[in-house]
Amino acid sequence: MTSTTDKLKGKYDETAGKAKRETGRALDDEELQGEGELQNLKGKAESLKGKTKEKLKDVIDRS
Template sequence: MTSTTDKIKGKYDETVGKTKREIGRATDDEELQGEGELQNIKGKGESLKGDVKGKLKDLVDKT
């Protein structure tokens, strides 16, 4: 995947994860809350991966 694709997928997972977490809190559903937190963390990792890919590409292009 490209850095942009990773970033988009990451932001999607962060948003869906936060939404699940908050719905879990509102409905007192600990399983949904935990699932949302994990998806949010996964999304942050994907976004970070996209950032690193982008920075590496910039470095390679400069050399």
């Protein structure tokens, strides 16, 4: 995946995870809350992966 794809997928998972987490809170559903939190964390990791790829590419291009 490209850095842009990683960042977009990460933002999607972060947003979807937050929505699940909040829905779980509203419904008092701990399992849904947990799923949402995990998806949110996965999204943050994916976004970080994309940013890291981008920075690494910049460093390589400047060499």
